[in-house]
Amino acid sequence: MTDRTKEQPIISVMPDQALVLEWETVKHTVSQDRAQCLLEIAQTAENRKSDWLYDLGFKQFPLNFSASLDYFLRFSRCFVRELLKTAELETLRQDAVISLPQGLINDFISACPMMAGAEYVTPGMLEGLWQGFNGAFFRDIKAFKGRVSDYFRKKNPDLHPAGRVFFHLVENKNSSLPFAFMATYSAGMGANGKPKHLPLKHAIETHDDDELLTLLSTVYKAAEQSRIVADLIESGELFHPLAWDGDEAFCFLKEIPDYEACGVLCRIPDWWKQTASTPRVTISLGDKKPSMAGLDAMLDFNVKVGLGNLELSRQEVEAILEQTQGLAFIKNKWVAVDPEKLKQALKACNRIEDLAASGMTLGTAMRTRLAPEKMLGLDNAGQVDINVSSGTWLTSVLEKMTHPEQVDPVVPGKDFKAKLRPYQSKGVDWLNFLASYGFGACLADDMGLGKTVQILAWLSTFPSNRKRPASLLVVPASLISNWQSEINRFLPGLKTCVAHPGFTSSAPQPDKTKKNKEFKLTKTQLDRLDLVITSYTLVKKYAWLAKYSWHCLILDEAQAIKNPATHQTRAVKALPGTHRIVMTGTPVENRLSDLWSLFDFLNPGLLGNKTEFANFAKTLKDNPGGYARLRQMIFPYILRRLKTDKTVITDLPDKVEMKVFADLSPKQVVLYKKSVKDLKQAIETFTGIQRKGLVLSFLLRFKQLCNHPDQLTGSGDFKATHSGKFIRLCSICETVYEKRERVLVFTQFKEMTEPLRAFLETIFHHPGLVLHGSVPVAKRKKLIQTFQDDTYCPFMVLSLKAGGVGLNLTRANHVVHFDRWWNPAVENQATDRAFRIGQTQKVLVHKFVTRGTIEEKIDSMISEKQALADQVVTPSAQGLITEMDDKNLLDLFRLTLPE
Incomplete structure (x- = not known):
């Protein structure tokens, strides 16, 4: 296996929304811990080619990786977390379908990092990825011979799947103690497909000691971390309904993540999930249209403090700080109150008013949205949720902008x-x-x-x-x-x-x-x-x-x-x-x-x-x-x-053709002018069949020169800066690579295929393929399969004749005609290697033309004079050129620098 310890793993999203794990070289020294993590990731990707991301979701790496890998690891871990929370998983092992939590897709779409292929990350793509995780779990558990708990233990000994015990906390509105606690256990699946709950005290009557010990195993794990649970077990109150005051309920609610990590499932009020005890400061900007345009426009604003789904005035916040800590019943609703966080919320309000004292510009408001804690001078990030919202006027403008x-x-x-x-x-x-x-x-x-x-x-x-x-x-x-x-x-x-x-x-x-x-x-x-x-x-x-x-x-x-x-x-x-x-x-x-x-x-x-x-x-x-x-x-x-x-x-044809104009490099200009001079001198000394042969040889010479001067001179360096076409090909392929698309590059010269391959590999950072007439038929099939496979193969360089027939290369959505055959039928036949049955993408065809040269003049003849084009594109086209008189012939070859 390749040594990955000097590389960074990243995930790129392909145009077909497939995920590809790529490795970028890093310059810094890699620690031993990081090297071990990288090795584990590489091994997982190698051993589980289709399910590697699912498998990585079970692992707990102590380090951060690239933003793209961390993003998809978090998504995979969300699936594993939902899997761990699924009740009666042992019973459902053959039919378990883990549903997407509400709001998860929207959260991940908005939090998508900057990465290659981010534009392909859509709700449908993430939903498909989640279903793929479901399929991976089903395949795994179907082949696994042990219990589901053993499956999790093998994946990661620190993960504990949900047991059969549930902790419930509900509001008890008709009592002086406002909350009720009860522990239940699942007694199989009901007709509605959900677990049947029985009070935990029933288990004492129906289970022997070993069965009861197994049932309560997750509770005992929780007791190792929680004094509350340990006391409930020791006093025996765990087996009876309990009435709690606000302080007792608050202490319990804060420990829920610990209980769930041990495999105890919790059913709690929705308002706790929504508030998470973090106050919210909302800055609303731009209700009225400002007097000037741009980021320096002065905006009106107002500030509000929220707790849960409640909006509070400054006076109400100050009153709460004087009276309450923990759970508070405010405006007929329970909310979690953290005094330190509320103080930070008031501090944020004061800071906003200070900023606005000299005028709140649109630019200031936007910068506040980017890093609100920093801009507002808050002591601890995450203590307050700062939300910069748009008023009536600004909302209408942003709506049109998007x-x-x-x-x-x-x-x-x-x-x-x-x-x-x-x-x-x-x-x-x-x-x-x-x-x-x-x-x-x-x-x-x-x-x-x-x-x-x-x-x-x-x-x-x-x-x-x-x-x-x-x-x-x-x-x-x-x-x-x-x-x-x-x-x-x-x-x-x-x-x-x-x-x-x-x-x-x-x-x-x-x-x-x-x-x-x-x-x-x-x-x-x-x-x-x-x-x-x-x-x-x-x-x-x-x-x-x-x-x-x-x-x-x-x-x-x-x-x-x-x-x-x-x-x-x-x-x-x-x-x-x-x-x-x-x-x-x-x-x-x-x-x-x-x-x-x-x-x-x-x-x-x-x-x-x-x-x-x-x-x-x-x-x-x-x-x-x-x-x-x-x-x-x-x-x-x-x-x-x-x-x-x-x-x-719907606005586009399936195949978009565009001309790509390239300019000659200084070296090409010198050689081109010299070649025109050589042609002028030579043509005066030849007649008849010798003159035709001379013209044809110069026609080939100019076409080679337009590609790259080294093709003509045979020096073999093929520096990109010496060829206008190489420079233009680079700009096109850089964009193709950024989008992780694929391209076919056609040339009529076999000797150009290897220089083009070497050049393109410096752009794509991936190996490409070459196909010309000397490639054996058996090897051609393998090349086609490699290009069409899911593993990213960004380009194939083909000689025009070898690539003109019998190939199906629909993974490409770009076709480049690096040099022109001047026969639309031949070029279209080559283009159709990508544009054919099975192609699901729009195909973009780039036809290279070197400005001011014979390439541009013949291209103009084909484009503007169809009657003449009918002759030019026939096999006698070269004969047509050779039969021109000296003046017209030299005008055709003469370099005309663009104006």
Whole structure:
């Protein structure tokens, strides 16, 4: 078995909602205790491949692990706890079905931590997991030969299943002693399928000494820990109904967890379960609309103290503190009173009023919700339940932020050329709504759902007056061509300039007389534009970008600012702008560490400063409920629709095809221009069949060069930075990996399959597969099975011909055509390896095109001139190219750098 002591176990949720245990390398030294725990987890996962999480629920680890593993361990332990509390389990062993406790699913959904696949954690997924635990227990106990108690003892000697004895505590309203206690035992199952209860004194009459000793075994265990139970046994009062006062009942209620841990079942009033003796302070904010927008808006507020389901005034709380400790009968209801906790509640009220004395802003209120004990200066976390709720106005705003369908529609401008799908229109409405309130927005739609077109539609709604400043779009340099293409296609009237050395032909040129040749636009020039596009790298280089007050700042692939310590991130955050939008196809809930930096740009101060958020993150190990508060804070500012969303899926075709434009690297540009020069010289000296052969050889040469210069030169290094296609493939596959999806990468060159495999393994951190014509038929079947299995295999690289027929690879929902065959029929045949019968996911097809090269020109011929395409895609296509005259041929091959 692999040594796991230098790794951290995490759980990732797959798109099909299956759980996969993965291992991440850690740098710190692992203690001997932790190493032993890791070994136990690894062995369990290896030995019980389908039921490992169920089995781990019986174990009591003294340590915390990753947030994702701790989360699912808690869920599994909840099942084991319910199993332990089930009466007559020995009788029901073949038919036991452990029901979900009411509210458990909602609690776990809200407390889901940031982890890979968090977006796939749904109520249905957790319910299915619970049913899987039921199935695992049934299979285990059916094969187990001993008693159920022996089964639990084998799993964990410290766990005690429920015995047959019950402790009951009820209200006794017609007595001077307000509570009644009785011990009963289960005498088999009744007709209603529930245990039949008899008073415990009956057992003395019907059981011999050995039977009575067995029956009371759980009570004797409880007596070892409880003076109350020991006294009841010693006095014999355990076998008779008892009347108790409030103090006696309170002492009993506090010990219930100890009784249940020993296997004694307890039936107690619901109000005790609901109150748990913790007072509640509720801060209600925003009943009235403030006079300004944004996080600095001043909100009205009021504060209330609650105990159980009662609301109390300050005077009532002070009166209770003077008179009561333990159980109190207040407003005709029993509640548990803890004086120290009530004092903390009053302290919280005072602190809130102090904060509000200078005005309670929306940002302050939100930060209070994130870490209320810290913000309110409470001495002990957990002593008071702080609840920040929304008043009438704020509730209505947050409701629309989280439900875009409720937002008033906005109409794209007349120059906008696309017809938006319904969910895209809702996205534009949502962006406009958040901007109207001064909130930053994160558009995080799934890859392929059209984030770019939604942004362009929103930009088209801006009034066409020149008083508005320009907007700035910051993207990875590799995406500039894609944005240019989308703008030309959907919003060609947008006055755009690209501030990048490789894209400056249409932009003002630097003054050649000055020593500083840096590209720069003046304020006057900027005011005439609608949009400036630049890269993340250049934001820190072009100081003039931070001296202009932009109308809107838009970040694409916003994970580029996830590290707050980099110069690049600090430069981006220094940009001034009225509105802020970030775009990402990567789930923002995958990593807690990235979240603060993203929101520090989007809505500065919402999550506090870096230190405050780091301190909050440290508390999540012991207080998983903090995840619920965090989600409530950030989700109104995030719009994420998945290809599996019911509101989206009906709008989409089963197969979405998109062109992915890549730019040549500097090394590729040099080699490409040299190759064009070589072609021009060579073509003048050949005629006839030799000329055709020459053209065909150069056609192959340019296609290889567009893939990677090392494919042409044979050097074998295949550095990613030397190929524009490798860089674009990386950005796509990083998102595929974050979502734990799978991808097929097709190339027509066998020699490219291994370099692509090696490169992709650095992105996916998992081994992938390669299939080409030299792979034996027998091995192909094994490769297909490996890819289709539940064990995560993220990618397969295929040569186009070998992967074109006879394969069923429906676990993939992404298909990449790394280089183009220029024959739609051949490419579609390859795509159909994923898009075929048995595919339950939407398939996204990425067709790579290298900008300015012969790839783009032939792609345009196919797209725009169908009549010519009919000739180009036939077997005589290469003949068509070879028959061009010298001028047209050189124009076809000549490099045209994008503007």
